[in-house]
Amino acid sequence: MEHKIVMPVLSDTMDKGKLVKWHVNVGDFVKEGDVIAEVESDKAVMKIQTFKSGIVKKLLAKEGDEVPVKEAIAIIETDVKEAQKPKRKIKKQTQIRKPQAKPENQPEKKEVQKTEPQSQKVPEITMPQLPEGSASPAAKKLAGLYNIDIQKLQKQNSLPTPAHEDEIKEFIIKKYFTPKAAKVIKEYNLDINDFKLDHKINSKEVEIYIKQKNIPKITSLTPNQQAVIKTVENSWSKPTYFIFDEAEINKIEGIKLTANIIKALALAIQDNPLTRSILNENKLLTYPSSNISVALSRNDGLYMAVIKNAEEKSLNEINEWLKEIKTKRLTIDDLSGSTFGLSNLGMFNVKRFTALINDKDSGILAVGSLTDGKIKISFTFDHRIINGADGAKFVNDFKNYLKEIK
Amino acid sequence: MLYREALNKAIDECMRDDESVVILGEDVGRYGGSYRVSEGLISKYGEKRVIDTPIAELSIVGNSVGMAIGGLRPIAEIMTENFSLLALDQIINHAAKLRYMSGGKITLPMVVRMPGGVSRQLAAQHSESYEALYTAQPGLIVLSASNTTYAYHGLKWAIKSNDPVIFLEHELLYPMEMDFKEIKNFDPFKAEIVKEGKDITIITYLKMRYDVIEAVKELEKQGINAEIIDLNSLRPIDIQTIADSIKKTKKCVVVEEDHKTGGYGGEVVSQIMEECFYDLDAPVLRIAGEDVPIPYNRKLELASIPTPEKIVNKILEWKAKNGT
Numbered sequence: 180m181e182h183k184i185v186m187p188v189l190s191d192t193m194d195k196g197k198l199v200k201w202h203v204n205v206g207d208f209v210k211e212g213d214v215i216a217e218v219e220s221d222k223a224v225m226k227i228q229t230f231k232s233g234i235v236k237k238l239l240a241k242e243g244d245e246v247p248v249k250e251a252i253a254i255i256e257t258d259v260k261e262a263q264k265p266k267r268k269i270k271k272q273t274q275i276r277k278p279q280a281k282p283e284n285q286p287e288k289k290e291v292q293k294t295e296p297q298s299q300k301v302p303e304i305t306m307p308q309l310p311e312g313s314a315s316p317a318a319k320k321l322a323g324l325y326n327i328d329i330q331k332l333q334k335q336n337s338l339p340t341p342a343h344e345d346e347i348k349e350f351i352i353k354k355y356f357t358p359k360a361a362k363v364i365k366e367y368n369l370d371i372n373d374f375k376l377d378h379k380i381n382s383k384e385v386e387i388y389i390k391q392k393n394i395p396k397i398t399s400l401t402p403n404q405q406a407v408i409k410t411v412e413n414s415w416s417k418p419t420y421f422i423f424d425e426a427e428i429n430k431i432e433g434i435k436l437t438a439n440i441i442k443a444l445a446l447a448i449q450d451n452p453l454t455r456s457i458l459n460e461n462k463l464l465t466y467p468s469s470n471i472s473v474a475l476s477r478n479d480g481l482y483m484a485v486i487k488n489a490e491e492k493s494l495n496e497i498n499e500w501l502k503e504i505k506t507k508r509l510t511i512d513d514l515s516g517s518t519f520g521l522s523n524l525g526m527f528n529v530k531r532f533t534a535l536i537n538d539k540d541s542g543i544l545a546v547g548s549l550t551d552g553k554i555k556i557s558f559t560f561d562h563r564i565i566n567g568a569d570g571a572k573f574v575n576d577f578k579n580y581l582k583e584i585k
Numbered sequence: 586m587l588y589r590e591a592l593n594k595a596i597d598e599c600m601r602d603d604e605s606v607v608i609l610g611e612d613v614g615r616y617g618g619s620y621r622v623s624e625g626l627i628s629k630y631g632e633k634r635v636i637d638t639p640i641a642e643l644s645i646v647g648n649s650v651g652m653a654i655g656g657l658r659p660i661a662e663i664m665t666e667n668f669s670l671l672a673l674d675q676i677i678n679h680a681a682k683l684r685y686m687s688g689g690k691i692t693l694p695m696v697v698r699m700p701g702g703v704s705r706q707l708a709a710q711h712s713e714s715y716e717a718l719y720t721a722q723p724g725l726i727v728l729s730a731s732n733t734t735y736a737y738h739g740l741k742w743a744i745k746s747n748d749p750v751i752f753l754e755h756e757l758l759y760p761m762e763m764d765f766k767e768i769k770n771f772d773p774f775k776a777e778i779v780k781e782g783k784d785i786t787i788i789t790y791l792k793m794r795y796d797v798i799e800a801v802k803e804l805e806k807q808g809i810n811a812e813i814i815d816l817n818s819l820r821p822i823d824i825q826t827i828a829d830s831i832k833k834t835k836k837c838v839v840v841e842e843d844h845k846t847g848g849y850g851g852e853v854v855s856q857i858m859e860e861c862f863y864d865l866d867a868p869v870l871r872i873a874g875e876d877v878p879i880p881y882n883r884k885l886e887l888a889s890i891p892t893p894e895k896i897v898n899k900i901l902e903w904k905a906k907n908g909t
Contacts, residue, residue: 306863315867316864317863317866320863341907341908343866
């Protein structure tokens with residue numbers, strides 16, 4: 180069927196309009212709501228939209244012509260078979276250039292729109308033409324926006340059936356971004372709409388964008404990291420105090436210094452029952468063994484590995500345990516049952532630091548680096564379990580044992 | 586606060602502040618209400634304002650319509666939703682229509698309160714949900730209270746409303762202890778986001794809210810992060826809150842206790858289709874009661890309605906089937 184597009188009545192006083200610019204040519208396919216021309220009334224330049232979809236059959240006026248209102252300016256053939264339908268370009272309203280003619284008319288534009296509700300009635304078309312193929316509505320919408328032929332890709336097995344939005348997004352990213360850039364997009368959870376998708380985008384462009392907008396990289400915490408956070412947060416609820424001191428230590432060939440410290444700590448713990456104790460509601464539980472939690476920095480995170488019955492183990496056995504635990508697959512048993520902790524940062528060349536008490540332990544020893552045969556030691560005690568005097572005695576016992584290990 | 590205490594508090598405060606508020610129904614007075622909602626009110630406000638009625642639902646609502654026309658603010662209590670069928674003519678032909686048919690000259694400031702849903706072994710004639718029926722009536726506002734906060738604020742709003750409100754409660758909720766929150770600028774028509782999530786939107790109301798919360802805990806263990814929306818107002822529906830959520834999650838599940846065929850969830854899905862179609866990445870899943878009269882046997886009774894386990898399984902099946 181033929182549909183006539185007429186010169187619209189853009190204001191009460193308008194009797195003819197000047198055709199400023201055609202946005203379509205004969206043979207173009209237009210969709211309801213597309214802008215087809217710009218018309219200048221006595222007040223302003225307005226965009227003319229088509230109310231019917233079809234192929235432009237005839238343009239009845241030339242650019243610059245003055246046409247009386249309600250007279251036809253174009254004819255559209257609305258009987259278009261699917262097959263004839265050319266691939267529709269998605270026309271964005273913002274792409275249409277403002278006419279160069281008479282820019283001084285611009286301020287009056289608002290007034291014209293008020294008296295001319297007709298042109299506002301046409302809703303803005305935001306829905307692209309949807310592709311064929313089996314896909315969810317959200318997937319089809321996205322595919323339509325980026326001209327992706329779902330059916331074809333499904334035949335090539337490039338998309339699953341049915342396709343979902345994520346899979347289309349994946350495809351778009353593959354199409355418009357280099358693999359390296361795609362990786363960055365995912366790492367930073369970027370919106371692909373923020374990029375101009377007219378060429379293959381490399382990682383450099385993406386990185387520049389990230390830098391410009393100062394976008395953070397998002398890293399999900401591993402269960403271990405989350406557990407560490409919980410443990411250190413819990414230590415906040417404990418009333419603690421510190422004892423700072425120095426201790427003599429003897430370097431033994433083939434034995435880690437940490438082994439010496441564990442051994443001395445284990446023996447001192449045997450002499451001080453409170454350091455073998457933990458609080459449980461209103462009871463104090465005192466264990467017979469020196470079970471020490473040792474802070475362990477592994478490739479897979481920070482762990483407090485527990486050495487059991489350390490007082491009965493030889494230096495060599497402790498040394499072997501330290502080597503083994505570094506790579507061993509840790510079980511719950513390896514991480515529980517301690518009453519006192521140890522954290523050694525000596526190998527990282529720090530003189531002194533303090534540590535947070537692990538889990539239910541009664542205290543922890545933090546050890547700095549070796550200088551002139553001595554190490555700086557910092558004890559953190561849980562004051563609910565160990566009072567100052569008890570703490571001081573324990574520190575001295577530890578120092579004496581450590582000195583003796585040769 | 587107990588759920589029934591929240592309802593009692595709302596009625597009590599309205600009766601204290603406004604002499605025109607009256608409550609009527611079977612055993613609301615001396616007995617304190619079948620579910621103890623009106624406990625203590627008769628001693629405070631007397632027999633003239635707390636009225637024990639005969640076992641005649643049509644007359645309870647019919648009298649309420651008359652009182653509302655005459656300037657009172659009646660609260661009619663129906664013992665269970667099943668019995669409200671006896672009062673349908675007054676609710677649908679009179680309460681819902683008179684303001685329209687009088688050209689606005691008559692207003693009906695009245696509330697009809699009724700508990701529904703599957704309780705424990707009350708059998709087929711005492712276990713129905715009729716939200717699908719009442720939400721289909723223009724002229725009625727239908728609210729559903731799943732928690733103390735909404736029960737208190739929603740009922741207070743309903744009593745003060747100048748239009749008839751059907752206020753749906755659930756029999757299993759009355760003795761439940763829940764957190765209560767005082768709300769300023771309460772909006773009865775706003776749905777509540779019970780829990781935020783990013784993977785699926787689960788829409789529910791009334792008692793199913795608690796089954797969904799249980800189910801979501803299990804889904805969370807399987808790595809599915811669900812958002813829960815409690816509708817609160819069933820007519821009108823807060824489609825905006827739903828649409829915003831679906832825009833984020835792209836997937837939606839509607840959980841209701843009523844029978845699936847013709848159930849209220851169908852209306853929710855229909856509105857979602859109109860508003861959110863192009864945001865959906867999977868067909869909307871409806872989890873509802875079976876199409877059978879509710880059985881008396883406890884095992885069969887539970888088999889006839891959604892349970893946390895069933896909700897989890899159906900969602901997992903649906904996810905697998907749709908490859909999401």
